[in-house]
Each structure stands twice: as structure tokens, then as C-alpha cells.
Amino acid sequence: MTDSAGSEAASVLGRLVAALGERVDTDLAHLDAARADKSGHAADGLPLAIVRARDVGDVQETLRIAHATGTPVVTRGAGTGLAGGANAGDGEIVLSVRGMDRILEVRPDDLIAVVEPGILNADLNRALAAEGLWWAPDPASREISTVGGNIATGAGGLLCAKYGVVRDAVLGVDLVLSDGRLLRLGHRSVKGVTGLDLTSLVIGSEGTLGVVVGATLKLRRLVPGSPRTLTASFPDVRSAAAGAAAVTASGVQPAIMELMDAACLRAVHRLLALPSPRDGVAQLTVQTDGPAATAEAAAIAATLTEAGGTVRLARDEAEAELLLRIRRSMHPAMETLGTTLIEDVSVPRSALPAMFDEIARIERAYDLVIPTVCHAGDGNLHPNFVFTGDDVPDRVWQAADELFRAALRLGGTLTGEHGIGVLKRRWLADELGDDQWELQRQIARVFDPAGILNPGKVFAP
Amino acid sequence: MTDSAGSEAASVLGRLVAALGERVDTDLAHLDAARADKSGHAADGLPLAIVRARDVGDVQETLRIAHATGTPVVTRGAGTGLAGGANAGDGEIVLSVRGMDRILEVRPDDLIAVVEPGILNADLNRALAAEGLWWAPDPASREISTVGGNIATGAGGLLCAKYGVVRDAVLGVDLVLSDGRLLRLGHRSVKGVTGLDLTSLVIGSEGTLGVVVGATLKLRRLVPGSPRTLTASFPDVRSAAAGAAAVTASGVQPAIMELMDAACLRAVHRLLALPSPRDGVAQLTVQTDGPAATAEAAAIAATLTEAGGTVRLARDEAEAELLLRIRRSMHPAMETLGTTLIEDVSVPRSALPAMFDEIARIERAYDLVIPTVCHAGDGNLHPNFVFTGDDVPDRVWQAADELFRAALRLGGTLTGEHGIGVLKRRWLADELGDDQWELQRQIARVFDPAGILNPGKVFAP
Incomplete structure (x- = not known):
């Protein structure tokens, strides 16, 4: 920060404190925490202050000051994003709406x-x-x-x-x-x-x-009745993906259908001290709900057996809970492997087997293991790039680049549910095309002519 | 049209014909038909030409010429709109995509x-x-x-x-x-x-x-199984609306739940030569579908009986068809009454009885009969203002104005499904507020900086 930038920052801070008093938080540890989200990525520099808004008036007042002084504003909730979209950097105002929770x-x-x-x-x-x-x-x-x-x-x-x-x-x-x-x-x-x-x-x-x-x-x-839960193990991830596609094609709609590949399953079994699965084995976890839950679970079990899966249908809630726990332990299990970059591509459901082929190809080409969990019911995959250290190595970004291009080739998208934030902005125009990218940027400018809202996110070059 | 406007128009037409040949239609009867939609409203003047596009290239070529010459373009499908949104007037190019139907x-x-x-x-x-x-x-x-x-x-x-x-x-x-x-x-x-x-x-x-x-x-x-159909008659429209609200509140979700007020029901019965219903009687038509259709129909029948309705549950498809025919004959029945302005307000479902009270009040205040059919399952009402002659009388617009304001007061909207077009543009800012109206207009300008796409529709002052 230069001296004149420093004195401008002091002036903005002064106006915030004058208007919002104790809602302005400049605790250094808090400012540092606001630089990062759950992606692990952190913004450069330290934000100016956190405004902990309690009501709409606080938000309006903060924006009036930011607008008058041309100060960037990063809105933040719980900071659990996975694309760096709420990370605040040098000189930015963090506008926390976490306290507005009524x-x-x-x-x-x-x-x-x-x-x-x-x-x-x-x-x-x-x-x-x-x-x-x-x-x-x-x-x-x-x-x-x-x-x-x-x-x-x-x-x-x-x-x-x-x-x-x-x-x-x-x-x-x-x-x-x-x-x-x-x-x-x-x-x-x-x-x-x-x-x-x-x-x-x-x-x-x-x-x-x-x-x-x-x-x-x-x-x-609330959906009436008890859900039914089952798992199906397959000898490899491609056949598990084909099994999921067969369920979708059968017309029976599960509430949940999750796929874990072999690397995920092995890591979770190790974490939970369960017997190690055979090499290559991948697993689907399926839940049905509503008045037809039992009939639908039986129909799905038959489809998955036909597709070569070994099906286990939970007899009671305790067993269902055990089966679901394996899926829910995915993120803690990844943390035992190293630092992870959680990716988020989405493809048409019929393209799932092909997308797993692409992931296997990228693993071989870059000598990486990419444990992948997938919302197989809707075609949204979360490949986890595992590495050591805090910073994503170039090789991992190159592999991620290939992953994104493969998803686009298969008719899919860069991000199914995590967003662009800072981590994917360099690929945004690849999916949108330059004309649409520019149109979107202009629309954002209609809302925010001065460009003070989350600058550098989504549309930044 | 002035002479110079005339020669400009001739030049635009020349360019269209040169580029698109026989896809350019200047038949006077066709041009005249493109001035109106199913609302009955017609634009002033005659459009320049109809381009009957056969593929994306035709659409692009038409827009390139329109853009180069600053000529307004009105896109048109089948012309069945109810707000005048696809009506083309003096000197405008009608871009018909009706032929692109693959x-x-x-x-x-x-x-x-x-x-x-x-x-x-x-x-x-x-x-x-x-x-x-x-x-x-x-x-x-x-x-x-x-x-x-x-x-x-x-x-x-x-x-x-x-x-x-x-x-x-x-x-x-x-x-x-x-x-x-x-x-x-x-x-x-x-x-x-x-x-x-x-x-x-x-x-x-x-x-x-x-x-x-x-x-x-x-x-x-496709939803498996056969749907079940029932009607419930109520002594007045308010109790019918309360019955519909009770169904929604009960948690059972019908596929269809339509409400016809007494004036509608009477007109339809007359058209179909059915016995005349008692004065004031309003009717709900309900259909359930899916695996639980029979149980849901029984539950809804019980709720509606409890709410004071006289329920008739169709025993077979023939009877169901007869019950549905009454609802489907609504528009032909209205046409027997005179010219109609079909309105389209939508309110939160719990506000339906209050909205019917407002309609009754407006009927009395303006000495009008406003037969109203309502998608009661979602709170969308179609009050029909009936009058004689081709033009909507001022008194009817004044009554419609009160109708829109009542819907907004009850937390509703000007239009549930028909759109703004030309017929509701003067009320648009009442619902959006001036700031949002202006923001929306600016967003439209990002897409269409020259303002050649459907000018005078939606945002025109």
C-alpha cells in the first residue's frame, strides 16, 4: 500500500466507523480469515475492515460509503465457498451478512x-x-x-x-x-x-x-414416509457410471444417487476403519423417498443388479445410516490424503461413463490420482486433485484445464454448483464464448457501473 | 408515411428481397393479420414485410439488414399472445419463426x-x-x-x-x-x-x-397410471376459493385445480346446453395423477366436502372428460357474451378469497360483470372483462386498473403468464418501482443498443 493509498484507506475506515460504529471489525485475525474460503485459496493483501451488518440499513450505509469513495466491497456469508468468490483482498471492505439471520x-x-x-x-x-x-x-x-x-x-x-x-x-x-x-x-x-x-x-x-x-x-x-437406502458395488467406475445411467434411463427417479470411485472408497474405508474394498471397486449410494420408496428401491436394485452391481439394500434406519456415512465421510477422507482442489464439472447424464474415461486419461497423462465423487443422478462430478503444500501446482492446473475442456466437449459445463469465483475465471470465456462473456460483463456494469462489487471475480480477465 | 420514409422503407424491403427472396411475404392480408394477436388488440399502421425464416441463417440475415437500416423487428410465432407483444405496426419487419418447427x-x-x-x-x-x-x-x-x-x-x-x-x-x-x-x-x-x-x-x-x-x-x-377427476360445487365463489385454499393447505398436491365463478359456469352451461346451475354457484375442477392419484382424489374430496362443497368424483374416463369439458369450454363460452379483455393477475394462494372479494367490489363499482376463471392451485386468475365493440372502453380500463392495484396490494403480480406486451406496459413501473424499471430497460439496451427489437413493447413509457 502506498502512502496516499494508506491515507485514503484511513479516510474510508473513518467514515465506516463514524456511520456504523462497533459493527466495523478490524481485528487482524478476522481480516486474515476473510481472505480465504473453503477452497483454500486466499486473496493477496489484507482487507480494510469487516462490516458486520445487522440490518438492511447497515448494508445500504456501507455501500453508500463504498460508492462515494470507490472502495471495492466483497459480500460474505459463512465463507464456505469453493471458488474463492467471497475472498477479500488488499483494501477491500468485507460486508458480512452472516449476522442477518432471521x-x-x-x-x-x-x-x-x-x-x-x-x-x-x-x-x-x-x-x-x-x-x-x-x-x-x-x-x-x-x-x-x-x-x-x-x-x-x-x-x-x-x-x-x-x-x-x-x-x-x-x-x-x-x-x-x-x-x-x-x-x-x-x-x-x-x-x-x-x-x-x-x-x-x-x-x-x-x-x-x-x-x-x-x-x-x-x-x-416434508416428504411423507421413510426413505429407502441401498448401495451397489461395481468392479470399476465405468460400470458404476453405466449403472447410474441405466437407473436414469429406467425412468425411476431416486432422491439421491451418489457415485464414489475406487480412490474415494478406499480412502473412506481407511478413515472409518472398514475392510478395504477390492482394487478398482466403485460404489453407488441410492436413496428413494415418498409413497413409492420401497417399490422404487426394489426397481433400482433390479436395474443395478442387471447392470452388474452387487446390491445391498438397508433393512433398517441404522443400516441406512451406515451406508450414507460412507458417502458423507468423503471430504474428511480427502483431507487425510493431502491438500485438495475440489473440482465441479457437470455433464449430461448419459456422458458420465465417457467423463470417467477422460478423468482416467488425465490421471495417466499427469501421473495424478484424482479421487472423484459424483452426483450421478444429475451428472455433476467432483474430481479431487490431491497435492502437497498450500499452493496448487502448475501441473494440477494443467490437468484441471484438460478436465474442463473434456467436460465442455461432452456437452457439459465448467461448474455445476460451486461457481466461477477467482479459480475458474480464466476458463469462463471458453464456455460462454467471447461475445456472451462481453455481454454478461456489460450487464454486470448496468447493476454496478463503478465496478466496486466483488471486482476481480467471475468476469476479471 | 412521409415520402422519405416511404423511400427508406422501399430500400429496406429491397434489401430483404435481395437477401431472402421468396421468404419475404408482402401479401396485404398477411401483413394485416400480423398487426394483431388473440388479445384482439391491433397495432397502428401496416408492417413493411413478413420474413418467413426457415433457418438460423435467415434470422441472422434479417437482423443484419434491420440493424444496418435501423428498422424495427417484431418476432412472431403463431400470434396467439394475449398482451399484444407480437403485434407489428407501421414500417416494422415481422420476423416469423413459425416455419422453424423441427x-x-x-x-x-x-x-x-x-x-x-x-x-x-x-x-x-x-x-x-x-x-x-x-x-x-x-x-x-x-x-x-x-x-x-x-x-x-x-x-x-x-x-x-x-x-x-x-x-x-x-x-x-x-x-x-x-x-x-x-x-x-x-x-x-x-x-x-x-x-x-x-x-x-x-x-x-x-x-x-x-x-x-x-x-x-x-x-x-409421462406420469404413469390414470388421472382421477372430480368437481366440487359451492354456493358462492368465495367459499369455492376457500375450498381451494384448504386443499393447498392440506398438503395434497393436485395436478390441476381450476375454479370457475358463477358467471363463467352459467355461460358454459348455456353453451353446452346443460341444466342451468343455481344462482351464485361456483365450481372447482380437480385432477390428481401419478401412483397415488386415487388416494389423493379421495383426500381432496374429503377436504372439499368439509369446506362445504358438493363433490362429484368421476367414475370413469368418459365422465372425467365431461367434467373437464366444462372447464375447457370457458373461452368459447366467453365469446358468446361479447368482446372480452382476458386479464391475468396472480396472487399468493392464501389471498384468493380476498382477490375474489376485490373482483366483486370492482364489478359493483363499475357496473360490470367480470366472469373469472382461476388456476386455483397456483393463485393465477383470469378475470374476463366483457364489452361490446372492438375497442376496450375507458371504463373497462379503469376497472382493470383497480384490478391490478388490488392484486399488487395482496402481494401479487400484474401478470402470471401472459406478459406485459403493449396492454400492460403503463402499469409495469407500478409493480417494479421506477428504479427497477430503469435498470431493466438498461439491461434490454445491452442486448439491443439500437432499440430495434420489439420497440414500444414492455418498457415503452
Whole structure:
């Protein structure tokens, strides 16, 4: 920081403190923590301050000061992102909405809830369950990630093929623009086509268009009955992927269908002190729910057996819990292997076997092991690049580059549910094309003409 | 038209004919027909020509000429809109994509189809049914409206509460910009969050952002089993609305739940030569589907009986067809009453009884009869303002103004599924607020800097 930049920063900080008092946090450890998210990537330099907003007025006031002084603002919830989208660097204001965590309204008769952005997904769902309701988006991070963060990234999860993604579950958002003005986007009714759908545009926009300070969520009633759970082991990952594709093609819709490749399965079994699986063995974990859960589980078991799988159908909830625990232990198991870069490509479901072939090819070409877990019901893969040390080695980025290009070739996308953030911005134009990339950047500029909202994220060259 | 405007028009027409030959239609009767849609409203003046595009290249060529000459372009499918959004006036080029009606790809294993915009919704669904698939959006116009038109308006229909609206059923669109460049928006995978969601932005944008020349649709498998159908008669419309709200609150999800008020029911019974219903009697028509159809129909019958309804459960398909025919005869029955302005407000489902109170109040205040049919499962009402002559009388617009304001007060929207077009543009800012209205207009300008796409629609002051 130069001297004049330093005195400007002091002036911005002075205005924030004058306006927002103790909501301005300059604790060095807190500032340092705001540089990183769960991707492990950290921004350069130290942010100026964290504003811990308690209400919409705090957000508006922060943005007015940022706008007047041309200071970048990074909106942050729980900091559980995986693409660096909420990482704040040198001289930036961190605008934390984590403290805005109230449920403002629940309407069982209209199946909607109005919430603040900082509430944790799981806390919301615990409150809704008491009324027999739920909000369907279920990212694996749901115990630690906020609804606002889920909206900012357009989060997915395990249940998406049957119950949809965040975009399907939000009717409206309240958005503070970069100059502090508050807009109410969307509606409270099931249908509504008044003007352009800015609600959908904000979902997945990763803090570049405005600050989400409230959301009207579309709820579902809790699914009646008990779910049924089964696993199917296959001799190799390709046949497991083919098994998953056969389930999709059969027309029976599981609630959850997860695939773990051999490297994942081995690491998890080691972590949980279970007997080591045979070499190469991959596993599907399937759950059905609703009134036809038992019949659907039986039909899926038959399809997977026919496809060469060895099926184990949980007889009771305890056994189901054990089977699910293997899938849920994936991330802790990866941490035992080294530092991981968790990737997030998505392909049409029929392309899953081909995508696993590509991953195997990249493993050989780069002499890497890439343990991969996959939401096989919707074609979203999370290949984990494992390495030692804090920084992603060039070789891993080269391998990731090949992974992204393979996904695009197969009709897929760079990111199914984690977003672009900083880690994927250099590939964004590869998927969008230069014309669309430029159009998107111009749209972001309409919302934020001065470019103070999350600069360097998503669209940065 | 002035002389110089006339010679400019001749020059544009010359360029179109030189480039597109016999695809340029200047038949006066055809030009006249392109001035109006099913709303009855017609644009002033006569369009310059109709370009009957056969492929993407035709669309691009037309837009290049329009862009070079600053000529307005009105994209048109089957012309079945109800808000005047595809009506073409003086000197405008009508770009018809009705002839681009091919199904390019159907993938049962990925549950997607890729289609051209001009295919009729019902033709698509007949082709998909042969493979056990369907595209869920089912506007009442499905036999005569195109998929491209459904996308342009963000159409709804009868099944939306259970199976979603167009926005939930489109993964990507191919869009030709106003200068002729082609963009491919969206993706083919279930999940995808790469950059801003321009696909959703295009859905419902009514021809103001670009020309949709292709769409990747999210399909469903045909619902197994036979649906069950029932009607419930209530002594007045308010109790029928309360009955519908009780069904929603009970947690059982009908596929269809339609409400006809007394004036509708009387007109339909007269048209079909059925015994006249008692004064004031309103009726719900409900259909359940899927594996639990019979149990759900019984549960709904119990709820509606409890709510004071007289329930008739169809014993077989013939009787079900008879019950549904009453609802389907709504539009022909309205045509027997006079000219109608079909309105389209939507409110949260719990507000339905209050909205019917407002309609009754407006009927009394303006000495009008406003027969109203309602998608009660999702809170979308179609009040029909009946009058004589071709032009909507001022008194009817004043009553409609009160209707829109009442819907907004109840937390609803101006339009659930028909769009803004020209008929509702003067109310758009009332719902969006001035700041959002201006922001939306600026976003449209990013797509179409010269303002040649459907000028005067949606955002015109």
C-alpha cells in the first residue's frame, strides 16, 4: 500500500466507523480469515475492515460509503465457498451478512418463507421442519453455509435431480445496489412474468450484481414416509457410471444417487476403519423417498443388479445410516490424503461413463490420482486433485484445464454448483464464448457501473 | 408515411428481397393479420414485410439488414399472445419463426430435447409421447401456440403448481442478437452455474432481448397410471376459493385445480346446453395423477366436502372428460357474451378469497360483470372483462386498473403468464418501482443498443 493509498484507506475506515460504529471489525485475525474460503485459496493483501451488518440499513450505509469513495466491497456469508468468490483482498471492505439471520415469515398456506441471507441452510430447515416444511436445496455444506451464499452461487446438492436447484426454489430477492438503493425483485406468487426475471439473474451472480439482503423462498412439504437406502458395488467406475445411467434411463427417479470411485472408497474405508474394498471397486449410494420408496428401491436394485452391481439394500434406519456415512465421510477422507482442489464439472447424464474415461486419461497423462465423487443422478462430478503444500501446482492446473475442456466437449459445463469465483475465471470465456462473456460483463456494469462489487471475480480477465 | 420514409422503407424491403427472396411475404392480408394477436388488440399502421425464416441463417440475415437500416423487428410465432407483444405496426419487419418447427434432438437418457422455436407445444408433446416423455408447460393455448412463444412469454398453464412453469423447463436457448450475432445460452446438464443465467433472463422477455432460434428443453417422463377427476360445487365463489385454499393447505398436491365463478359456469352451461346451475354457484375442477392419484382424489374430496362443497368424483374416463369439458369450454363460452379483455393477475394462494372479494367490489363499482376463471392451485386468475365493440372502453380500463392495484396490494403480480406486451406496459413501473424499471430497460439496451427489437413493447413509457 502506498502512502496516499494508506491515507485514503484511513479516510474510508473513518467514515465506516463514524456511520456504523462497533459493527466495523478490524481485528487482524478476522481480516486474515476473510481472505480465504473453503477452497483454500486466499486473496493477496489484507482487507480494510469487516462490516458486520445487522440490518438492511447497515448494508445500504456501507455501500453508500463504498460508492462515494470507490472502495471495492466483497459480500460474505459463512465463507464456505469453493471458488474463492467471497475472498477479500488488499483494501477491500468485507460486508458480512452472516449476522442477518432471521426468518421473517413462514406461510405454510402459500408454501413460502421470507428470510434474511445469513441464516444457515440447516438452521432454516430445522425451523421449517417443525411446521412440516422444507427448503429443498441441500448443498453438502448445508450445516455451515448460508441461504444467501446458496443463492449467490446458485448452489446444488444431492437431491437436485428430483427436487431441483436453488434457482427452482427462490421466488424473489431483495437486492441492495452498489450505490445503496434497495430493489425488490421477483414475487410471492407461484406464477409471475412482470418484466425481466432479475431474480434468476441474481441467483448465481456471486456478489457481482448487488447484495442480497432478503429472499422469498419456495417451500415444499416434508416428504411423507421413510426413505429407502441401498448401495451397489461395481468392479470399476465405468460400470458404476453405466449403472447410474441405466437407473436414469429406467425412468425411476431416486432422491439421491451418489457415485464414489475406487480412490474415494478406499480412502473412506481407511478413515472409518472398514475392510478395504477390492482394487478398482466403485460404489453407488441410492436413496428413494415418498409413497413409492420401497417399490422404487426394489426397481433400482433390479436395474443395478442387471447392470452388474452387487446390491445391498438397508433393512433398517441404522443400516441406512451406515451406508450414507460412507458417502458423507468423503471430504474428511480427502483431507487425510493431502491438500485438495475440489473440482465441479457437470455433464449430461448419459456422458458420465465417457467423463470417467477422460478423468482416467488425465490421471495417466499427469501421473495424478484424482479421487472423484459424483452426483450421478444429475451428472455433476467432483474430481479431487490431491497435492502437497498450500499452493496448487502448475501441473494440477494443467490437468484441471484438460478436465474442463473434456467436460465442455461432452456437452457439459465448467461448474455445476460451486461457481466461477477467482479459480475458474480464466476458463469462463471458453464456455460462454467471447461475445456472451462481453455481454454478461456489460450487464454486470448496468447493476454496478463503478465496478466496486466483488471486482476481480467471475468476469476479471 | 412521409415520402422519405416511404423511400427508406422501399430500400429496406429491397434489401430483404435481395437477401431472402421468396421468404419475404408482402401479401396485404398477411401483413394485416400480423398487426394483431388473440388479445384482439391491433397495432397502428401496416408492417413493411413478413420474413418467413426457415433457418438460423435467415434470422441472422434479417437482423443484419434491420440493424444496418435501423428498422424495427417484431418476432412472431403463431400470434396467439394475449398482451399484444407480437403485434407489428407501421414500417416494422415481422420476423416469423413459425416455419422453424423441427425437433432437432430427443434424448430420453438425458431427459432433454432440442427444438426450433416454431413448433407447436401440442405437436412437440405428441412426438414426445411416442417416447414416453413430455414437456410439462401446458398453456391453455397449447394446441395453437409455439414453444418459442411459450418461452418469450414465460408461459404457465394448468399444471404449474405441481409441474412448474416454462422457466423450470428450459435449460438453454440459442439467441440471435439485434445485430445478427448468434449466442448459445445455458447448458445441457441438469446443473450449471457458469456466469450469469441469461437463459432465465430471456424467458419472458417478450422479444425485447433477441430472437430465440433454438431451445434445449428439460423433459419429464409421462406420469404413469390414470388421472382421477372430480368437481366440487359451492354456493358462492368465495367459499369455492376457500375450498381451494384448504386443499393447498392440506398438503395434497393436485395436478390441476381450476375454479370457475358463477358467471363463467352459467355461460358454459348455456353453451353446452346443460341444466342451468343455481344462482351464485361456483365450481372447482380437480385432477390428481401419478401412483397415488386415487388416494389423493379421495383426500381432496374429503377436504372439499368439509369446506362445504358438493363433490362429484368421476367414475370413469368418459365422465372425467365431461367434467373437464366444462372447464375447457370457458373461452368459447366467453365469446358468446361479447368482446372480452382476458386479464391475468396472480396472487399468493392464501389471498384468493380476498382477490375474489376485490373482483366483486370492482364489478359493483363499475357496473360490470367480470366472469373469472382461476388456476386455483397456483393463485393465477383470469378475470374476463366483457364489452361490446372492438375497442376496450375507458371504463373497462379503469376497472382493470383497480384490478391490478388490488392484486399488487395482496402481494401479487400484474401478470402470471401472459406478459406485459403493449396492454400492460403503463402499469409495469407500478409493480417494479421506477428504479427497477430503469435498470431493466438498461439491461434490454445491452442486448439491443439500437432499440430495434420489439420497440414500444414492455418498457415503452
